[in-house]
Amino acid sequence: MYAVLDRYATSSLLSQAENIYNPSMSRAHSLYRLQEIDLTLDKNNARIEEIQKRLKDSEKLKQAKGYQTQALETLRKTQVVLKSAEHAVESQRSKIEETEAILYRGTIKNPKELQDLQMEVEALKRYSDTLEDRLLDVMVEFEQVELDYETAQKNLATIEKAREAEHSELNIEQQNLIEENERLNVNREAALVSVSEEDDKLYKQIRQRQGGIAVAILEKDGTCSMCGLSPSASQQQLIRSGTQIEQCNQCRRILYSG
Numbered sequence: 728m729y730a731v732l733d734r735y736a737t738s739s740l741l742s743q744a745e746n747i748y749n750p751s752m753s754r755a756h757s758l759y760r761l762q763e764i765d766l767t768l769d770k771n772n773a774r775i776e777e778i779q780k781r782l783k784d785s786e787k788l789k790q791a792k793g794y795q796t797q798a799l800e801t802l803r804k805t806q807v808v809l810k811s812a813e814h815a816v817e818s819q820r821s822k823i824e825e826t827e828a829i830l831y832r833g834t835i836k837n838p839k840e841l842q843d844l845q846m847e848v849e850a851l852k853r854y855s856d857t858l859e860d861r862l863l864d865v866m867v868e869f870e871q872v873e874l875d876y877e878t879a880q881k882n883l884a885t886i887e888k889a890r891e892a893e894h895s896e897l898n899i900e901q902q903n904l905i906e907e908n909e910r911l912n913v914n915r916e917a918a919l920v921s922v923s924e925e926d927d928k929l930y931k932q933i934r935q936r937q938g939g940i941a942v943a944i945l946e947k948d949g950t951c952s953m954c955g956l957s958p959s960a961s962q963q964q965l966i967r968s969g970t971q972i973e974q975c976n977q978c979r980r981i982l983y984s985g
């Protein structure tokens with residue numbers, strides 16, 4: 728769509744402004760000037776709409792925040808599991824120490840009782856190995872979870888920074904467009920002075936029906952620039968004289984001889 732708009736968009740609004748007041752300008756020419764301003768306004772407004780959509784869009788940021796929150800939750804849960812595994816290993820070590828202390832104190836003389844106690848120490852040690860293995864697994868898992876959290880946090884920071892930079896650029900662009908539109912609207916008011924109410928009405932109707940373009944150019948080869956139809960020789964003459972409004976028989980656009 729922009730390609731079409733660009734073709735008609737104004738390149739030098741200031742030089743046009745001088746022409747706006749030209750009393751000898753034909754009706755089609757006045758409408759063509761008006762259209763150039765309107766097409767630039769259309770293009771700017773479409774871009775402003777796009778900018779506002781981009782400014783509102785926080786999908787990526789929300790997703791990154793979600794990942795970070797989830798990673799933090801996993802980290803906290805794993806930390807609890809890790810603490811409990813560490814505590815289990817420590818408490819098992821104390822149990823072994825206490826039982827061994829009784830064993831080595833030498834107060835128990837009964838061989839059956841001594842044997843039972845030795846077996847208990849061995850059993851406690853076996854379970855201690857299991858607990859230590861478990862702790863090692865949790866430690867490995869915790870390291871991974873910590874890394875995941877760091878990655879999620881870095882990702883969030885990167886997205887936030889990029890978003891900030893993008894927003895700053897978009898806000899500047901939007902402000903420039905708003906200011907340009909203000910200037911264009913002043914020019915538009917001036918351009919409207921040389922357009923009759925009747926012509927303005929027709930222009931608006933065609934613009935609405937024909938994708939925003941109401942005025943087409945009668946090309947050098949005698950064809951309508953928008954639909955390619957070639958008006959009759961007499962109609963072409965009328966268009967070139969610029970005395971009245973002539974519409975293309977096919978696309979119904981107002982033809983301007985340029």
Ligand SMILES: [Zn+2]
Nearest residue numbers: 951954975978
């Ligand atoms: Zn046409």
